[in-house]
Amino acid sequence: MTARPAISVEGLWQVFGDGAASAYQRARDGGGDAAQIAARLADQGLIPAVRDATFDVAPGELFVIMGLSGSGKSTLIRGISRLVEPTAGKVAIEGEDILAASRARMTELRRSRIGMVFQHFGLFPHLSVIDNVAFPLRVGGMGRKARHDKVRPIIEMVGLKGRETAYPRELSGGQRQRVGIARSLAGDCSVWFLDEPFSALDPLIRRQLQDEFLDIRKRLNTTIVFITHDITEALKLADRIAIMRDGAIVQIGTPAEIVLQPVDAYVREFSRDVARGRHAKVASVMRPAGDEIGPDDPGLRPGMTLEDALGACMSLYQPVPVRDADGTLLGAVHPQDLAAALQVEKT
């Protein structure tokens, strides 16, 4: 049995414009698939910003949403966290029907379970770093000393130790983003929505924050939905990636699937500049082990990159075994498949 999804989204639509709800209903009653319904809405001057989005996010999964500007990423994440009221569809977070929740219940959920880090963090300018970070605890009724004690290690974890008493205006952009991240951590949220949290940072700081983020994530078992424009960031962070185009999700897959098996030219375009083997792993081309395995064992592991694996199989032309660290046979890989998967298509 699979575990209950942390987030379950079904048939979600977000239509903007006057009379969106009734126009959606009429368009839907007219029949046809999501693309036809969306086209009918667009003909009437409405904006179908999210079209029929359906997906589950597993507990503890880091789910990345990518797509060109205007493809509906922010609107999707806002609908799921109910910052905007979806036009149609269902959203359950940890089994709870979010769209049926009262305003008071939503406030409580945002305080206790759902964390949000958006591009403009909305830090309180009149509060110091420590009070900004501890704000969710204050709202939750915790005393000043207790909440300061609780958030100090979090502030240290995001690299802001020593800046506890600074005000947002005295911080750099990257430091402000860290305050936002720390504030979400302080809330002990089990589900976290992040909309381009590392954008507008220079590459060095960005990589550093990504590493810290992965580190923090390992320690907490938070479910994360993360928007980024940056394919390298997506490949580095994601368990799975959803690619959006014109409001629709066109592919959901592991980083290796997105890079190695794009469903169309639009998805392929995202990873065009990625040296495939840098990110794709041996596991993505591994097959069940059969009796065709050759005599050589170059020591492949499922987590090795294709590039490293191919390097180890240079002169081999028969399938080779893939083993775990204990030496248990997990599957087989043909050196040819490694090479094919690595090859970047010329466009």
Ligand SMILES: Nc1ncnc2c1ncn2[C@@H]1O[C@H](COP(=O)(O)OP(=O)(O)OP(=O)(O)O)[C@@H](O)[C@H]1O
């Ligand atoms: N409140 C709104 N009213 C009307 N249209 C909106 C509203 N919010 C978003 N849109 C439209 O919905 C579409 C999707 O916008 P959205 O911000 O979700 O895209 P995005 O993929 O997050 O873009 P970006 O990467 O540029 O942030 C766009 O056409 C946008 O203009």
